[in-house]
Amino acid sequence: MKLFNTLTKKVEEFVPNVEGKVNMYTCGPTVYHFAHIGNLRSYIMEDVLEKVLRYAGYDVKRVMNITDVGHLSSDADTGEDKMLKGAKRENKTVMDIAKFYTDAFFADCAKLNIKTPDVVEPATNCIDAFIEMIEVLLQKGYAYRAGENIYFDTSRLDTYYVFGNQSEEELMVGVREDVTEDENKKNKNDFVLWFTKSKFEDQALKWDSPWGVGYPGWHIECSCISMKHLGEYMDIHCGGIDNMFPHHTNEIAQSEAYLGHKWCNYWFHVHHLNDQSGKMSKSKGEFLTVSLLEQKGYDPLAYRLFCLQSHYRKPLVFSYEALDQAAGTYKKLKKRIQDLERSGAADETAVAQYKEKFVEIVGNDVNTSMGITLLYDVLKADLSGVTKRAIVASYDEVLGLELLKEAVAEAGDVDAELEAYVLGKIEERKVAKKEKNFALADAIRDELLENGIAIKDTREGVVWERI
Ligand code: AMP
Numbered sequence: 001m002k003l004f005n006t007l008t009k010k011v012e013e014f015v016p017n018v019e020g021k022v023n024m025y026t027c028g029p030t031v032y033h034f035a036h037i038g039n040l041r042s043y044i045m046e047d048v049l050e051k052v053l054r055y056a057g058y059d060v061k062r063v064m065n066i067t068d069v070g071h072l073s074s075d076a077d078t079g080e081d082k083m084l085k086g087a088k089r090e091n092k093t094v095m096d097i098a099k100f101y102t103d104a105f106f107a108d109c110a111k112l113n114i115k116t117p118d119v120v121e122p123a124t125n126c127i128d129a130f131i132e133m134i135e136v137l138l139q140k141g142y143a144y145r146a147g148e149n150i151y152f153d154t155s156r157l158d159t160y161y162v163f164g165n166q167s168e169e170e171l172m173v174g175v176r177e178d179v180t181e182d183e184n185k186k187n188k189n190d191f192v193l194w195f196t197k198s199k200f201e202d203q204a205l206k207w208d209s210p211w212g213v214g215y216p217g218w219h220i221e222c223s224c225i226s227m228k229h230l231g232e233y234m235d236i237h238c239g240g241i242d243n244m245f246p247h248h249t250n251e252i253a254q255s256e257a258y259l260g261h262k263w264c265n266y267w268f269h270v271h272h273l274n275d276q277s278g279k280m281s282k283s284k285g286e287f288l289t290v291s292l293l294e295q296k297g298y299d300p301l302a303y304r305l306f307c308l309q310s311h312y313r314k315p316l317v318f319s320y321e322a323l324d325q326a327a328g329t330y331k332k333l334k335k336r337i338q339d340l341e342r343s344g345a346a347d348e349t350a351v352a353q354y355k356e357k358f359v360e361i362v363g364n365d366v367n368t369s370m371g372i373t374l375l376y377d378v379l380k381a382d383l384s385g386v387t388k389r390a391i392v393a394s395y396d397e398v399l400g401l402e403l404l405k406e407a408v409a410e411a412g413d414v415d416a417e418l419e420a421y422v423l424g425k426i427e428e429r430k431v432a433k434k435e436k437n438f439a440l441a442d443a444i445r446d447e448l449l450e451n452g453i454a455i456k457d458t459r460e461g462v463v464w465e466r467i
């Protein structure tokens with residue numbers, strides 16, 4: 001496997017800390033509103049990364065936080081509290097908002113075939129761990145108290161801009177709204193670890209701490225939650241490109257100051273989905289959600305295909321014309337797969353060879369568009385329909401496009417039911433033969449024949465066809 005690593009700005013051979021195992025962390029959503037399809041582009045591509053690692057044989061443990069406290073609208077220490085903004089907008093409590101939009105997020109993920117990570121942890125579950133980490137940072141001299149808040153002291157680090165030459169645009173993310181100088185900060189880049197005194201006197205969620213009643217800054221949650229579940233060494237940390245600065249930069253600062261050693265080896269950043277007017281937003285222009293696409297008649301998986309058709313390290317521009325194209329491609333692709341011959345046995349050698357090719361291609365820095373091209377190569381290859389179906393099923397473990405399931409569903413549920421019935425009978429007959437109950441085995445074959453299904457024993461197993 002090869003991955004582009006934002007730390008080195010190179011495509012590198014992926015070598016995990018422990019052979020065969022991958023510790024992976026994903027910055028989860030801020031649950032104050034629905035996710036837009038831009039956010040979901042990041043989660044789709046991170047899902048493919050996880051799945052291709054599993055496909056290549058790695059044992060992956062993936063953790064995701066849910067940001068339900070501390071994230072201000074600027075990504076840094078200024079602006080409005082996002083959760084509070086959501087609660088006010090809907091006249092609900094912050095916790096109600098968090099619950100509603102967490103559920104909505106996972107419902108969207110399910111529609112897009114994004115697997116739920118092995119561990120999902122809301123920030124508000126881990127306040128004690130945040131406090132403990134902040135105490136250590138204070139003891140080690142990496143944090144200070146000013147104006148009743150606790151800040152991380154970036155001047156104590158040899159390198160703060162770990163990701164190198166951040167573009168002006170990336171650096172501006174942290175200061176894009178409500179810029180107000182915080183006079184408590186000793187250095188421009190210092191950031192809040194714990195707020196006790198701030199402009200959010202009406203902050204709904206507050207906890208007791210050694211420094212007074214307050215709440216955590218945003219960045220601390222990802223350091224703590226990842227260490228809680230993945231330990232002191234992490235293989236891959238994921239997020240959208242806007243997370244590079246200040247969020248991930250600050251995560252690295254505080255984690256490595258706390259641990260005293262390097263924390264995470266590979267940083268995987270998904271570039272943005274933009275609309276034609278620029279950056280996608282939840283407040284300006286059309287708020288593009290999965291539900292909106294569904295209302296307009298799109299299959300969410302057509303959007304997944306749209307994302308997979310381009311590389312995660314390139315910005316992607318959304319337009320309905322482009323989505324229409326992807327939806328058309330998706331439909332034709334499914335039809336083509338549906339029409340493949342279903343009788344006979346799969347050529348297992350060919351299946352294994354094509355699996356290897358897939359790992360080589362998609363495992364090369366998550367090259368999903370080349371993966372889709374390979375899928376078309378399979379459909380064009382000189383292979384039997386059954387072999388092609390077996391390869392498509394295997395690729396779909398990573399692509400997550402339900403290429404076979406959709407094909408069956410499109411032909412009507414009768415087909416799906418029939419297939420399930422036949423496979424069930426074949427299994428019963430296998431058991432009967434094993435128990436040397438040949439009379440029952442023959443009766444099962446006859447019953448299938450009466451229903452228009454012929455079965456044949458071959459060296460590769462039982463095959464069936466409609467007669
Ligand atoms: P948030 O809910 O704001 O914390 O963001 C959730 C995830 O979506 C983060 O990983 C962001 O980096 C990512 N993200 C935000 N905007 C976009 C976008 N337009 N395209 C792709 N990913 C995005």
Ligand code: ZN
Nearest residue numbers: 027028222247
């Ligand atoms: Zn994070």
